[in-house]
Amino acid sequence: xxxxxxxxxxxxxxxxxxxxxxxxxxxxxxxxxxxxxxxxxxxxxxxxxxxxxxxxxxxxxxxxxxxxxxxxxxxxxxxxxxxxxxxxxxxxxxxxxxxxxxxxxxxxxxxxxxxxxxxxxxxxxxxxxxxxxxxxxxxxxxxxxxxxxxxxxxxxxxxxxxxxxxxxxxxxxxxxxxxxxxxxxxxxxxxxxxxxxxxxxxxxxxxxxxxxxxxxxxxxxxxxxxxxxxxxxxxxxxxxxxxxxxxxxxxxxxxxxxxxxxx
Amino acid sequence: xxxxxxxxxxxxxxxxxxxxxxxxxxxxxxxxxxxxxxxxxxxxxxxxxxxxxxxxxxxxxxxxxxxxxxxxxxxxxxxxxxxxxxxxxxxxxxxxxxxxxxxxxxxxxxxxxxxxxxxxxxxxxxxxxxxxxxxxxxxxxxxxxxxxxxxxxxxxxxxxxxxxxxxxxxxxxxxxxxxxxxxxxxxxxxxxxxxxxxxxxxxxxxxxxxxxxxxxxxxxxxxxxxxxxxxxxxxxxxxxxxxxxxxxxxxxxxxxxx
Numbered sequence: 001x002x003x004x005x006x007x008x009x010x011x012x013x014x015x016x017x018x019x020x021x022x023x024x025x026x027x028x029x030x031x032x033x034x035x036x037x038x039x040x041x042x043x044x045x046x047x048x049x050x051x052x053x054x055x056x057x058x059x060x061x062x063x064x065x066x067x068x069x070x071x072x073x074x075x076x077x078x079x080x081x082x083x084x085x086x087x088x089x090x091x092x093x094x095x096x097x098x099x100x101x102x103x104x105x106x107x108x109x110x111x112x113x114x115x116x117x118x119x120x121x122x123x124x125x126x127x128x129x130x131x132x133x134x135x136x137x138x139x140x141x142x143x144x145x146x147x148x149x150x151x152x153x154x155x156x157x158x159x160x161x162x163x164x165x166x167x168x169x170x171x172x173x174x175x176x177x178x179x180x181x182x183x184x185x186x187x188x189x190x191x192x193x194x195x196x197x198x199x200x201x202x203x204x205x206x207x208x209x210x211x212x213x214x215x216x217x218x219x220x221x222x223x224x225x226x227x228x229x230x231x232x233x234x235x236x237x238x239x240x241x242x243x244x245x246x247x248x249x250x251x252x253x254x255x256x257x258x259x260x261x262x263x
Numbered sequence: 264x265x266x267x268x269x270x271x272x273x274x275x276x277x278x279x280x281x282x283x284x285x286x287x288x289x290x291x292x293x294x295x296x297x298x299x300x301x302x303x304x305x306x307x308x309x310x311x312x313x314x315x316x317x318x319x320x321x322x323x324x325x326x327x328x329x330x331x332x333x334x335x336x337x338x339x340x341x342x343x344x345x346x347x348x349x350x351x352x353x354x355x356x357x358x359x360x361x362x363x364x365x366x367x368x369x370x371x372x373x374x375x376x377x378x379x380x381x382x383x384x385x386x387x388x389x390x391x392x393x394x395x396x397x398x399x400x401x402x403x404x405x406x407x408x409x410x411x412x413x414x415x416x417x418x419x420x421x422x423x424x425x426x427x428x429x430x431x432x433x434x435x436x437x438x439x440x441x442x443x444x445x446x447x448x449x450x451x452x453x454x455x456x457x458x459x460x461x462x463x464x465x466x467x468x469x470x471x472x473x474x475x476x477x478x479x480x481x482x483x484x485x486x487x488x489x490x491x492x493x494x495x496x497x498x499x500x501x502x503x504x505x506x507x508x509x510x511x512x513x514x515x516x517x518x519x520x521x
Contacts, residue, residue: 254394256352
């Protein structure tokens, strides 16, 4: 069998084994506690039964995740450009950027609700706060890690500062940027769901997956809770896949990480 | 009357920060069209000398005059070939060769004509659309040289450009470099660790001593030009290599006993 086929078959096999173990564990529980671990079939059924509510919630969460993620990309890029200008700027501002990262979201959420109200705005900002840091750190690192010789090549041609930044430092930082983007792509949907859980609102059709999780757990609808979790995972996979595709598109022609082993 | 030198070092000294002298009272003059090699033990400041010439770093004492100008003022007449190929990996060979001209604002049509000419010179026209990672080490170095030549420099500075290559490739590129020089009359400053390479290429070799870096000896290479692969078979060539090696060893022995 070809290597390629095995590369697909093995993960599928692992997934099947996992589902089987799940089912076995479900069946091995005493009847009266089986509700603690719904079977895969129960979860599927819950998905189908709640598809209208879950679809709306997924779209709302996706919207918040995309907005926050896009905001994080734009703001982190501009911030990283500023930070890359001098070591002094970096030393002065890094501690405060870390504060952004270190403040617990459950504490930030009520403040945000106070300032901008519950709902999409708060959810997007929380997503932004969670995905911003890995982006800014990686992009800044990339912008200041340009090969010394390349910088001197540019300086010898009396390159203008903007030429050095946009023709040299930014493209050289792309692999670093995409490393940050991959991390942020995993964090953004989580951020949107946590944001929705802590600062979401169902008013005006605004409830997302986090909000739905609160409702299902209060109603003891455990299969639906598992279904919500599964959708959250799927959303993370979609974001990650999109970023991987983007990264491939930007880097595969020249970057060593896409070097084929058979060359 | 001797022609006025194109490049002149007048008692140049250099130190980095509060560190020890890297170069101490270096004086030398290069005539237009000369091929000069700088050789010496590590730490003798030969690369630093090249960087001063390129205006990448200021001198602390003495002065450097290039065609009547300071190194900063003469930037347009210089091209630098680094130890590594130093290509932009996200650009194709053709785009890489055009980078310096692009930075200088040369229009696209002129850039293209120059690029085609210099890629022909280094026999890489067929690789114009390849990315650096698709090239061998020797090919990358040839792109790097083509990029330098695209500036039509009066002075070409080469900092151990073939140091990382295998012997065969290095010898080929040495021959190629001289063949190109037959068509373009630049003056060369070539830093190397290889005596054989220095003898093969140069009109004059400066042997530097270390701690602090200074010129220990100057050696004229009288081998006839054009020099080809056959030159390496000649008796004279081997005698010269032996002589320079002996001088270099005496410098390194002194360094070892200090």
